[in-house]
Amino acid sequence: MTGILYLIPVPLGPTAPQESLPANVLTVIHPLTHxxxxxxxxxxxxxxxxxxxxxxxxxxxxELNEHTKDAALDRLLEPLRAGHDVGLLSEAGCPAVADPGANLVALAQKENIRVVPLIGPSSLLLALMASGLNGQRFAFQGYLPAKEADRSKTLRELEAESRKRMQTQLFIETPYRNRAMFDAILQACQPATRLTVATDLTLPGESVITKTIAQWKKQTPPEIERRPTVFLLLA
Structure with missing residues (x-):
């Protein structure tokens, strides 16, 4: 029999696992060796x-990260094929969501290896829960283009799609470019569009604020530089 691939969530910042993970997750981790x-x-x-x-x-x-070649993925399944249970970890939050671990999960599914997701913090769902935006219809867009012109074009397209479908758009940015993303959103989007900025979720400095673009333009920008942040739009 093959082993089980456990998808193990990790705290979203420098906090003890016991503070943000259920006890049963720690119980699963304890005996694992792979x-x-x-x-x-x-x-x-x-x-x-x-x-x-x-x-x-x-x-x-x-290790499985953005530098891992596709040809190396098959080797990572060997312990599972040999009957060992394996834990898959992301750097933060839930593995396989905006995470290279998704490629390993896809291979495991193809081989009918049992995949078990464990409960833990997801910055995307936590941000959506606290935003006050549409939680019935939403889409995660990952990272938007880094180039200014492409980023602005994408933001306008996402805003138009949000307006058409009443759909909340979620996306993230490399923390050191958060302020540039915030400024780009204010420039590209319409005054009535709502923007949520969710920062340092589950951490002592946590902040989740929703305002219209017009309201954001009238106040001091949030302190989000180099702090993990999720952006959400609803037109």
Whole structure:
């Protein structure tokens, strides 16, 4: 029999796993000896805090990130084929959502390997919950284009789609470009469009604020530079 691929959520920032993860997630982690992670260093710090039955140096950690070649993915399934349960970790939040782990999950599904998602913090759902925007119809757009002209064009297209379908649009940005994204939204979108800026979710500095574009233009910009942020639009 093949092993089980557990999708293990990770805190969204520097907090103890016991503060943001259910007890049953820590129970699943404890006996595991095989993990697929984005970065081994940060994964070891998380696993040390979460607690494992075996010493960290005896655990097998394989990296899967944006540098991993497609040809290397098949090898990551070998422990599962041999009957070992494997934990898949993202750097933060839920694995396989805006995360290269999705490629491994796809392969596991093709081979009928059981995939078990575990409960934990998702910045996207937390931001949507607190936004006051449409939670019945929404779409996550990932990262928008980095070039200014392309980004503005995409923002106008997302706003038009939101207006047509009454659909909340969610997207993220590399933290050091958050302010540039915020300014681009104010320039590209219509005054009545609502914008939510959700920052440092589950962390001490957490902030989730929804205002119209017109209202945002009248106040001091939020302090979001280099802080994990989710942007949400509803026209």
């Amino acid at each position: 993990f697929v992670v984005e970065q081994a260093k940060t994964a070891r710090a998380f696993l040390k805090a979460a607690g494992t039955a075996k010493p960290l140096q005896e655990l097998l950690l394989e």
